[in-house]
Amino acid sequence: MTTTNEIAEKLATEHGLTKVQSKTIVEAVFAAVTAAATSGAETSIPGFGKFKIKDTPEREARNPATGATIIVAAAKKLTFAPAKALKDALNG
Numbered sequence: 001m002t003t004t005n006e007i008a009e010k011l012a013t014e015h016g017l018t019k020v021q022s023k024t025i026v027e028a029v030f031a032a033v034t035a036a037a038t039s040g041a042e043t044s045i046p047g048f049g050k051f052k053i054k055d056t057p058e059r060e061a062r063n064p065a066t067g068a069t070i071i072v073a074a075a076k077k078l079t080f081a082p083a084k085a086l087k088d089a090l091n092g
Helices: 004-015 019-038 084-091
Strands: 043-045 049-056 059-062 069-072 075-082
Touching: 004 019, 019 043, 019 049, 075 084
Parallel strands: none
Antiparallel strands: 043 049, 049 075, 059 069
């Protein structure tokens, strides 16, 4: 697992920034993706992938403990589709 601190530390080392500066940059990128997602916009990062919002409709489900049928409310979820370059890097 990689954390935001580890990403920030790597940026600081590779680009001559302080850890505080690089952590601010990393957090700003994640905040921009979050802001786009909450407004319903798609975020595309060339060579990495796309973050999109997908609407999931209301559905019936079953409680496995009791077997009772319940209704799961409609919701929005964030999906990620990797770019071809990332898929190739993973499978190459």
